[in-house]
Structure formats: C-alpha cells, structure tokens
Amino acid sequence: MDNQNRIKVEVVFALKDRQEIITIHLPKLSTISDAIEESNIQEKYPNFNFDGCSVGIWGQIRQPAENLQDGDRVEIYRELEDDPKEKRRRLALSGKSMS
Numbered sequence: 001m002d003n004q005n006r007i008k009v010e011v012v013f014a015l016k017d018r019q020e021i022i023t024i025h026l027p028k029l030s031t032i033s034d035a036i037e038e039s040n041i042q043e044k045y046p047n048f049n050f051d052g053c054s055v056g057i058w059g060q061i062r063q064p065a066e067n068l069q070d071g072d073r074v075e076i077y078r079e080l081e082d083d084p085k086e087k088r089r090r091l092a093l094s095g096k097s098m099s
Helices: 032-039 084-093
Strands: 006-014 019-027 054-057 060-062 073-077
Touching: 006 032, 019 032, 032 054, 032 073
Parallel strands: 006 073
Antiparallel strands: 006 019, 054 060, 054 073
16 A cells, blocks of 8 residues: 555554553554554553543544544543542642642
C-alpha cells in the first residue's frame, strides 16, 4: 500500500510516572480502535485493563469506532488514582497546600 493510502497517527498512554507515545502508519479510514490495536500498547502493559478506558483525539473524548485523519493523536485515558479536588481538600484540612 503506498503512502497516499496511509495515515500517520500517534497513540498515547500516560502512566503516573511516564508517558508512552507510539507512532504508527495505518490505512486511510482506520478507526481509533484500529490504532490502539496496531500500536500493541496492550502487549506492553499486560497487567493494565484497557477495556474500561475512555479514548479521545487531541483531548476530546471520542468513540472507538471513529475514523482517524492523518496527524491525529489518539489518547487512552485511564482513571485518575486521586481526584485533584479531593486531594486539595484533604491537604487544606491538614493545613498544607499542593506546592
């Protein structure tokens, strides 16, 4: 398949201590799900359950079946371990700040 029929996208997954960015090339009309599968991110993190994660493109929540465009950044969103509002509240109650 020639480059005119392919798109280049990034698949991004952030952990607490690092961010994984994988650049892949896919056929045009590929979906978010196709990109995640092609990235092999699930094999890199076999202990993480990706099934419950929301996904998006450039910070906007999207459906896994949505088609991609050249240059898209597919983001896999995991649940936050600690809600920032709740963390600030707990710190304030203990007389501390986030800085």
